[in-house]
Every structure is written in structure tokens, then in C-alpha cells.
Amino acid sequence: MRKIPVACVSLNGNESKYVLDCLEGTWISSIGKYITLFEQEFAKFCGVKHAVATNNGTTALHLALVACGIGPGDEVLIPTVTYIATANAVRYCGAEPILADVVPETLNIDVSNLRHRITSKTKAIIAVHLYGHPVEMGPLLALAEEFGLIVIEDAAEAHGAEYLGRRVGSFGKCSSFSFFGNKILTTGEGGMVTTDDDDLAEKLRLFRGQGVDPKRRYWFEVVGYNYRMTNIQAAIGLAQIEQIDSFLTARQLLASRYDIALAHLSDALVLPQKSPWARQVYWMYTVYLRDGGEIERNKCMELLAERGIETRPVFYPMHVLPPYAQQSSFPTSDKWACRGINLPTHLLVSQQDVEYIADALKEALVAL
Numbered sequence: 001m002r003k004i005p006v007a008c009v010s011l012n013g014n015e016s017k018y019v020l021d022c023l024e025g026t027w028i029s030s031i032g033k034y035i036t037l038f039e040q041e042f043a044k045f046c047g048v049k050h051a052v053a054t055n056n057g058t059t060a061l062h063l064a065l066v067a068c069g070i071g072p073g074d075e076v077l078i079p080t081v082t083y084i085a086t087a088n089a090v091r092y093c094g095a096e097p098i099l100a101d102v103v104p105e106t107l108n109i110d111v112s113n114l115r116h117r118i119t120s121k122t123k124a125i126i127a128v129h130l131y132g133h134p135v136e137m138g139p140l141l142a143l144a145e146e147f148g149l150i151v152i153e154d155a156a157e158a159h160g161a162e163y164l165g166r167r168v169g170s171f172g173k174c175s176s177f178s179f180f181g182n183k184i185l186t187t188g189e190g191g192m193v194t195t196d197d198d199d200l201a202e203k204l205r206l207f208r209g210q211g212v213d214p215k216r217r218y219w220f221e222v223v224g225y226n227y228r229m230t231n232i233q234a235a236i237g238l239a240q241i242e243q244i245d246s247f248l249t250a251r252q253l254l255a256s257r258y259d260i261a262l263a264h265l266s267d268a269l270v271l272p273q274k275s276p277w278a279r280q281v282y283w284m285y286t287v288y289l290r291d292g293g294e295i296e297r298n299k300c301m302e303l304l305a306e307r308g309i310e311t312r313p314v315f316y317p318m319h320v321l322p323p324y325a326q327q328s329s330f331p332t333s334d335k336w337a338c339r340g341i342n343l344p345t346h347l348l349v350s351q352q353d354v355e356y357i358a359d360a361l362k363e364a365l366v367a368l
């Protein structure tokens, strides 16, 4: 039987060569040329001045919040549909994530429904570009400006996504990325914070390296963290960013193949939406059942698994998870998150695989 994983790492560029170079030169820790090179290339890719590499996407987000001065008593607006790291990073600062509902098309934060959640304690909004679809940044930036809020992008799932022709990671005061094994670009584990702000970049570097004074060894002015990336991770990252254009093109091609192969199922399935202002990079190709809920969705995923097709459910909204549970209702999140299925989205999914998956989905939908 065919086996199609939901995600797959692609290491066909200079990854081995650069990693071997680290090993042979013994630069395997968090000092070395690949860190600087990867940071420079990543900053260029996002169209910003600074990129600060970290050991994963969660620490990148935490570091971003710390450098922006988020602390105890502060409130930070986040979408309820996201990966839990977004909410956790806010809590690590002693601040409270304030959950907001999402828009149905992309499950990105619903900016038109945020105003009443802003209080005197609100300090920031985290814009999560879910599954590779950018948030509509115009209205979000306008709202943030009106209330003097800091905008931070969680771009962990959206390397290369664009809003009105401009790359994500360049809109916020700073932005975080993840390079976990299943992300669009990977270093195994890894993360990055991008910013145009010179002072903020300096703070990010300070807090990343235990808060040590760059001019005075073992002198610490603040409580910092060890969130450094290794030269080996950065070597993989540099090789990956060299291939980013082909990665994005391949994902785009796969998405259009799914669009075509699944079009005839659109009575039963909602396919990814296209916004004229967006370049969506399809970290995941997500479909939603028009009817039914979690039970039908899980059944559908089981039927696909029986045919060797690995899928993932859309994230549970934060408001149903024990650490962030609350009674408030988030109608759009409640309606759509439990119906979402992420289909295999990676460079090794062929046209034949797409047809096989479409076939299996059709049978599964009939059997529900």
C-alpha cells in the first residue's frame, strides 16, 4: 500500500556539505560563520535589517515578547486558533493571552472583532499567519496604531507569505519564525526573530545570550536566556534558504494540483480560499467538511489513514485546552476548527499521490 506522510523534510541542497564543514572545523556550538550567514540571508529574504537566530520557534516568540517589554500584568491579543506555543510564550512573560475569534476563510484572527477586547492592560497583538496564509495586515496595523499596541507576527508557518506584495516578518515591530522539522524551511529545531529596529535587535541578542554585556565578559545587566542556535543548525538553515524559491514554487504547484483534483468535491469540502491581497505559501493544504463536526472529521481521517494517507487535524482552539480553557464562545473557531483536515503537503507529494488522495477522500466522504 502507498504511504504518504503529512510532512517530509527535503535536504537535497548544500546541507551535508555545510554540516560537514562545521564538523571538520569543530565549530559545532553557537559561534561560527553559518549563524551570521544564515541570519543575513534570512533578513534579506524577509526584507528587514536584522534577523536573530534562536534554538526554536517558541523561544523566538518568547524572546520577541521579552525584547518588546511584555511582562506581568500585560495582556496580549492572540487568535484562539493557533499552535499552543503562541499562548505559552505570552504566559512565560507573566502576561495573559486574550483570545480572539477568527475569520472563517483562513482561521486567522478576526480584526473586525477585536476592539471590545482591548483594555488599558493590552500591550500587543500577535498576528499568526496560520498554515501559511497571511493575516490581512492593513486593518490590523490600523487598529494597533489607534490603540498604541505593539504588533508581533508569529510567522512560524508562513516563510515567504506576502500581504500586498510584501513579505510577512516585515510588518511587526518584530516577528518570529520556526524551523522545526515539518515547517517550510527547517534546521531540525530552530527559530528566528526579524526586525527593522536597531535597538530592538540589540536587545534580542542581549536576552538570547544570557544577558551578557558584549563588552564585558561575565557581566550581566538583566536576566537573560540561553536561546542560541548552533552553527550546525545554521549550516542546515543556510542550505535551506538557498532553496527557498524552489520550495515555495513546489508548494504552490501542489496546492493547484489539489485545487483541481478536489474541485468536484466542493459540495462536501471547503477548499483553501484565495484572497487577492495574499500570497499563501501552503505550509498545510487545509480542507474543511461542510457538514458534520469532530466525529465525522476524525472518521474521515481514519478512513484516509487506512489507505496510507497521513493527515493532521486543525489545531484545537486555545479556549478548549486546559491551560487556557474558558466559557466564552468563539463561534467561528468552534464551527470550523473541528472540521479541518490538513492533507499531506510537502515536496514529495506527486500528481499521482494527489489523485490517489482525492479518490480516497471522495470514498471517505461517501462513507461518513
Ligand SMILES: *Cc1c(COP(=O)(O)O)cnc(C)c1O
Pocket: 056, 057, 058, 059, 061, 082, 083, 085, 086, 128, 154, 156, 157, 177, 178, 179, 180, 189, 190, 191
Ligand atoms: C511551530 C510553531 C511555533 C513554535 O515553533 P517550535 O519551533 O516548534 O518551537 C509557534 N507558533 C506557531 C504558529 C507554530 O506553528
